[in-house]
Amino acid sequence: MGTVTVQELDSVVIRFAGDSGDGMQLTGERFGNVSGILGNDIATFPDFPAEIRAPAGTTYGVSAYQVQIADYDVTTPGDTLDVLVAMNPAALKVHLPDVVRGGIVIVNTDGFTQHNLDRAGYTSNPLEDGTLQGYRVYRIPMTTLTLEAVKEVEGIGKKEAERSKNFFALGVVSWLFGRNPEVTEEWIRQKFRSSPAVMEANLKAFRAGYHYGETAEIFEAVYRVKPARLEPGLYRNITGNQAMALGLVAAAHQARLTLYYASYPITPASDLLHELARLKNFGVKTFQAEDEIAAAGAALGASYGGALGVTGTSGPGLDLKQETIGLAVMLELPLVVIDNQRGGPSTGLPTKSEQTDLLTALFGRHGEAPLPVIAAYSPAHCFWAALEAVRIALKYRTPLILLSDGYIANASEPFRIPSLDELPEIAVSFASEPNRDGEFWPYLRDPETLARPWVLPGTPGLEHRVGGLEKDERGRVSYDFANHDRMVKTRAEKVRRIARDIPPARLDADGGAELLVVSWGSTWGSVAAAVRRLRERGVRMAWTHLVHLNPLPPNLGEVVKSFPKVVVPENNLGQLLKVIRAEYLVDAKGVNSVEGRPFRASDLEEAFLEVLGERAAEGAR
Amino acid sequence: MADQVTKPAVQLSRKDFASEVEPRWCPGCGDYPILAAVQSVLPELGIPRENFVFVSGIGCSSRFPYYMNTYGVHGIHGRAPTLATGIATARPDLQVWVATGDGDALSIGGNHFIHAMRRNVNIRIILFNNRIYGLTKGQYSPTSELGKITKSSPFGVIDRPFNPVSLALGAEATFVARTVDFDRQHMTEVLRRAAHHKGTAFVEVLQNCVVFNEGAYDFLTPRAGGLAYQIRLEHGKPVRFGPKGEKGIVIRGGRAEVVDVEEVGEENLYVHDETLEDPSVHFALSRLTPDGAGPTALGVFRAVRKPTYDELMHSQIAAAQEKLGPGDLERLLRSGETWKVE
Numbered sequence: 001m002g003t004v005t006v007q008e009l010d011s012v013v014i015r016f017a018g019d020s021g022d023g024m025q026l027t028g029e030r031f032g033n034v035s036g037i038l039g040n041d042i043a044t045f046p047d048f049p050a051e052i053r054a055p056a057g058t059t060y061g062v063s064a065y066q067v068q069i070a071d072y073d074v075t076t077p078g079d080t081l082d083v084l085v086a087m088n089p090a091a092l093k094v095h096l097p098d099v100v101r102g103g104i105v106i107v108n109t110d111g112f113t114q115h116n117l118d119r120a121g122y123t124s125n126p127l128e129d130g131t132l133q134g135y136r137v138y139r140i141p142m143t144t145l146t147l148e149a150v151k152e153v154e155g156i157g158k159k160e161a162e163r164s165k166n167f168f169a170l171g172v173v174s175w176l177f178g179r180n181p182e183v184t185e186e187w188i189r190q191k192f193r194s195s196p197a198v199m200e201a202n203l204k205a206f207r208a209g210y211h212y213g214e215t216a217e218i219f220e221a222v223y224r225v226k227p228a229r230l231e232p233g234l235y236r237n238i239t240g241n242q243a244m245a246l247g248l249v250a251a252a253h254q255a256r257l258t259l260y261y262a263s264y265p266i267t268p269a270s271d272l273l274h275e276l277a278r279l280k281n282f283g284v285k286t287f288q289a290e291d292e293i294a295a296a297g298a299a300l301g302a303s304y305g306g307a308l309g310v311t312g313t314s315g316p317g318l319d320l321k322q323e324t325i326g327l328a329v330m331l332e333l334p335l336v337v338i339d340n341q342r343g344g345p346s347t348g349l350p351t352k353s354e355q356t357d358l359l360t361a362l363f364g365r366h367g368e369a370p371l372p373v374i375a376a377y378s379p380a381h382c383f384w385a386a387l388e389a390v391r392i393a394l395k396y397r398t399p400l401i402l403l404s405d406g407y408i409a410n411a412s413e414p415f416r417i418p419s420l421d422e423l424p425e426i427a428v429s430f431a432s433e434p435n436r437d438g439e440f441w442p443y444l445r446d447p448e449t450l451a452r453p454w455v456l457p458g459t460p461g462l463e464h465r466v467g468g469l470e471k472d473e474r475g476r477v478s479y480d481f482a483n484h485d486r487m488v489k490t491r492a493e494k495v496r497r498i499a500r501d502i503p504p505a506r507l508d509a510d511g512g513a514e515l516l517v518v519s520w521g522s523t524w525g526s527v528a529a530a531v532r533r534l535r536e537r538g539v540r541m542a543w544t545h546l547v548h549l550n551p552l553p554p555n556l557g558e559v560v561k562s563f564p565k566v567v568v569p570e571n572n573l574g575q576l577l578k579v580i581r582a583e584y585l586v587d588a589k590g591v592n593s594v595e596g597r598p599f600r601a602s603d604l605e606e607a608f609l610e611v612l613g614e615r616a617a618e619g620a621r
Numbered sequence: 622m623a624d625q626v627t628k629p630a631v632q633l634s635r636k637d638f639a640s641e642v643e644p645r646w647c648p649g650c651g652d653y654p655i656l657a658a659v660q661s662v663l664p665e666l667g668i669p670r671e672n673f674v675f676v677s678g679i680g681c682s683s684r685f686p687y688y689m690n691t692y693g694v695h696g697i698h699g700r701a702p703t704l705a706t707g708i709a710t711a712r713p714d715l716q717v718w719v720a721t722g723d724g725d726a727l728s729i730g731g732n733h734f735i736h737a738m739r740r741n742v743n744i745r746i747i748l749f750n751n752r753i754y755g756l757t758k759g760q761y762s763p764t765s766e767l768g769k770i771t772k773s774s775p776f777g778v779i780d781r782p783f784n785p786v787s788l789a790l791g792a793e794a795t796f797v798a799r800t801v802d803f804d805r806q807h808m809t810e811v812l813r814r815a816a817h818h819k820g821t822a823f824v825e826v827l828q829n830c831v832v833f834n835e836g837a838y839d840f841l842t843p844r845a846g847g848l849a850y851q852i853r854l855e856h857g858k859p860v861r862f863g864p865k866g867e868k869g870i871v872i873r874g875g876r877a878e879v880v881d882v883e884e885v886g887e888e889n890l891y892v893h894d895e896t897l898e899d900p901s902v903h904f905a906l907s908r909l910t911p912d913g914a915g916p917t918a919l920g921v922f923r924a925v926r927k928p929t930y931d932e933l934m935h936s937q938i939a940a941a942q943e944k945l946g947p948g949d950l951e952r953l954l955r956s957g958e959t960w961k962v963e
Binding site: 033036037038039183187227230231232233234235236237246249250253258260262279280281282283284285287289290291293294295296297298299300301302303304305306307309323324326327331416417418419420455457458459460461462463464465466467468469476477 | 640642669670671672674676679686687689690691692693694695696697700702703704705706707708709710711712714715732733736934937938940941942944945946947948950951953954955956957958959960961962963
């Protein structure tokens with residue numbers, strides 16, 4: 001009997017890949033969740049085609065889910081793969097290039113039929129022609145073994161039985177990494193409790209996979225990743241969309257307002273609507289509108305009525321909402337607009353991620369229509385970003401755009417569940433009395449915040465009209481040029497003053513650092529990893545990550561001017577870069593990629609070194 | 622006894638609903654009588670003034686909220702039903718009205734218009750139909766007749782017009798009516814009915830634009846001898862019209878036809894029933910003269926009671942709260958698979 005050695009790893013990156021109907025998203029998510037429950041830190045990256053069931057066996061129909069598990073606080077799903085699970089030739093073809101040399105490749109040999117090889121464009125079988133030389137390859141007939149395992153389950157046909165093979169794969173990987181099977185078994189029981197036959201089949205397939213690892217003696221080693229040292233507390237795994245939805249509910253709770261979420265289905269924001277539509281007992285009102293414009297209009301109408309109006313969308317929908325957002329600028333009512341950015345322009349890459357909507361968020365409306373913009377940086381951070389968005393929108397009676405993106409919307413990570421007393425207090429007051437000599441002037445402002453009064457319709461004596469036409473302080477339509485000039489400047493000043501009410505940019509700098517990295521949004525994870533690695537290599541680094549993008553933190557100018565080199569990595573062609581250069585007149589450089597996925601930390605590492613190297617070369621001249 | 626004396630509700634009058642702003646419509650505009658009619662109906666309803674909200678889009682008619690001393694929002698072009706939907710569903714205690722025009726409701730806002738009615742949102746929509754774009758100075762609108770010469774159609778309109786009542790019936794609005802700006806009594810009665818309706822109430826007002834489309838409805842006005850074409854719909858009564866009631870309507874093969882009463886006999890005329898579930902007959906009545914001046918049905922075509930959108934929304938919330946209890950945020954945050962890090 002062969003001996004199986006146990007190897008300790010500090011982190012491992014695993015990708016599950018198969019046809020879009022193979023259940024790879026569920027499998028990967030499950031593996032990540034179990035690892036989180038077992039105490040690892042995790043970061044995940046779901047990557048799937050826009051088609052629901054793309055033609056089987058094709059390379060463009062491959063769906064994948066990547067998980068990095070680690071014994072430290074990991075911030076990215078990983079640059080390269082230690083383990084690839086490939087359910088068919090197409091999955092192998094698409095993802096093998098990402099596997100490190102010497103990495104593990106687990107294939108479902110049953111998927112390697114001549115038909116599937118042809119569909120994937122292989123002229124010879126990669127399992128036999130040397131393609132996999134240099135990898136540790138485990139060939140497992142997963143479909144056959146799954147059918148064998150579930151054959152006695154009543155009420156399950158062959159086709160359905162085959163569909164359990166993802167659980168077989170999950171079982172194998174769970175064994176390989178010493179994941180306690182009971183956690184997943186219990187989860188299967190809960191998840192499929194409404195269809196006992198499917199539950200039984202999945203349980204049997206999962207156990208068969210797990211035991212296969214033990215008994216088949218094909219693995220020479222198993223791997224262990226110790227729990228990470230995370231901040232103490234109660235945790236759950238959470239996707240960005242789930243965290244965002246919870247953050248909105250928490251914000252409405254803190255503000256004692258009804259949450260009114262109006263939206264039109266769009267990838268990758270629909271899950272926000274799904275999550276919130278379930279929460280009727282929280283009094284959450286959700287409205288699936290006839291289009292993006294109507295969703296924005298209804299949310300703004302709800303705010304006018306005294307609710308917390310929120311609308312969520314992605315790029316194409318943001319374009320359509322902009323006129324309504326402009327109206328909200330003019331009405332000076334709270335409105336939170338969530339934009340889960342995706343690949344653009346136009347329909348672009350609906351299921352892929354980008355940061356390409358920053359400038360349209362800042363400037364995408366006609367006229368002078370400034371509004372606050374903030375950006376979430378990780379799945380769990382979406383919770384806190386939602387609270388901050390609501391706080392600002394309510395306090396300053398302004399529309400606000402909250403940027404997330406397809407990557408963090410769907411990716412998951414452990415979320416430390418806060419207690420209610422950790423949540424920010426959000427105080428809202430409605431006007432109840434005339435505010436000027438017995439009259440009510442709707443645009444008479446708070447001298448501090450410049451916010452105008454918010455009135456609940458139904459309040460006697462405060463009847464007034466608001467609208468898109470320019471008004472004076474009394475709320476009368478005014479075409480007076482001096483009034484318009486004053487109102488435009490006042491609205492801009494109101495947004496500018498929010499800078500007094502946000503935390504300063506946090507600078508994470510080594511003494512003597514020459515290079516400052518300025519980042520925003522979901523690049524946070526890759527930048528964190530790149531900065532850490534450079535520091536491990538002895539490079540002195542400075543980094544600031546921005547949540548507030550308009551107004552910018554008041555100390556940011558000082559920060560960017562105190563380093564000889566500034567670099568702004570973005571998944572766009574340099575949008576924050578333009579803002580930083582314009583605002584502070586610094587010669588910042590961009591590192592830009594629009595590949596529909598987050599940066600590889602290693603790419604950033606090299607890019608940052610290059611920026612630093614240029615300086616060294618200039619100095620030498 | 623003192624404790625039995627309740628303070629009488631404040632008696633409101635028409636002028637309580639007039640804002641301090643002087644209307645800026647052209648002299649003789651059909652919008653004035655509509656404003657006056659609305660202001661005369663509201664005090665009758667027993668609803669406090671502060672509970673009315675008027676919402677509008679863009680166009681001459683959409684200045685309406687500024688002239689009403691109620692809560693009001695002058696929105697953006699075509700989107701009034703979206704704002705009104707948000708207000709009516711967030712605040713079912715308010716009575717929400719939408720003032721809109723033929724371009725606002727049927728062209729740029731066509732989508733919102735039909736969907737509000739499909740959902741039966743509890744709002745009242747008054748469509749000021751002057752069959753022209755007034756505020757932009759005289760382009761053809763989606764209700765302008767084929768061949769009409771306007772600034773943007775110097776060779777005649779080639780777009781086929783919408784019939785707003787037909788469109789509303791097609792969307793199965795639960796209250797659909799048509800009235801005219803020159804008959805104050807009829808308009809007031811129709812608006813009163815709309816005010817009392819629960820659900821989307823749609824009222825088309827045939828309205829004269831004195832500057833860009835003067836006389837568009839002369840074929841119906843008494844001063845131009847148009848009474849003969851006015852068909853007054855009255856629930857439960859056979860539909861007759863003409864100076865001596867000599868004409869009538871029969872429904873044959875799903876179509877509404879004008880007949881001589883003497884020829885067919887009154888007993889064979891269509892007896893108007895607003896409450897028919899199926900709007901097909903009302904649809905036929907709405908388009909007796911699809912292509913221009915001719916017999917035109919006025920009054921309430923359809924009035925049926927269906928659950929409103931906000932009622933359904935709130936009943937789902939109430940049912941969920943009854944079943945699950947009011948939401949507990951702490952439990953929600955801690956739901957799903959959790960683990961503890963020491």
